[in-house]
Amino acid sequence: MLNSVILIGRLVETPVLKVYDNELLLATVTLAVARPFRNHEGEVDTDFIRCVFWDVTAKNITDYCSKGDCIAVRGRLQSRLADLSFEKDGETLKKRITSLEVIGERVVFLSTARHKKDEILNEEFV
Numbered sequence: 001m002l003n004s005v006i007l008i009g010r011l012v013e014t015p016v017l018k019v020y021d022n023e024l025l026l027a028t029v030t031l032a033v034a035r036p037f038r039n040h041e042g043e044v045d046t047d048f049i050r051c052v053f054w055d056v057t058a059k060n061i062t063d064y065c066s067k068g069d070c071i072a073v074r075g076r077l078q079s080r081l082a083d084l085s086f087e088k089d090g091e092t093l094k095k096r097i098t099s100l101e102v103i104g105e106r107v108v109f110l111s112t113a114r115h116k117k118d119e120i121l122n123e124e125f126v
Helices: 055-064 113-125
Strands: 005-011 017-020 024-038 044-054 070-088 091-111
Touching: 005 044, 005 091, 017 055, 024 055, 044 055, 044 070, 055 091
Parallel strands: 044 091
Antiparallel strands: 005 024, 005 070, 017 024, 024 044, 070 091
């Protein structure tokens, strides 16, 4: 079966590298991806998609990216089950939810927010 995803969007937050067992590298980010059409009010909606990166890709994204940077991600969808507990009217309720995330296998750095700021400043002085 084919499970392939390509996304282009902006980082919602600056990526943070986590290290597990002194060798396993992990970075999780949220990517803001604009939909390719306008809604009934004429506005473009944005989806916020969780992306997970491992090892060298995780290291690179944390070394070279920050909030607002535009990146392209190629990867695959992965689902995860989670059991939630919450209180309602004094009763503990449990609910199982399924969440989807993209496991990023390749990243292309398209533009940086810092570079965009420099361009704006340069235009003001020309």
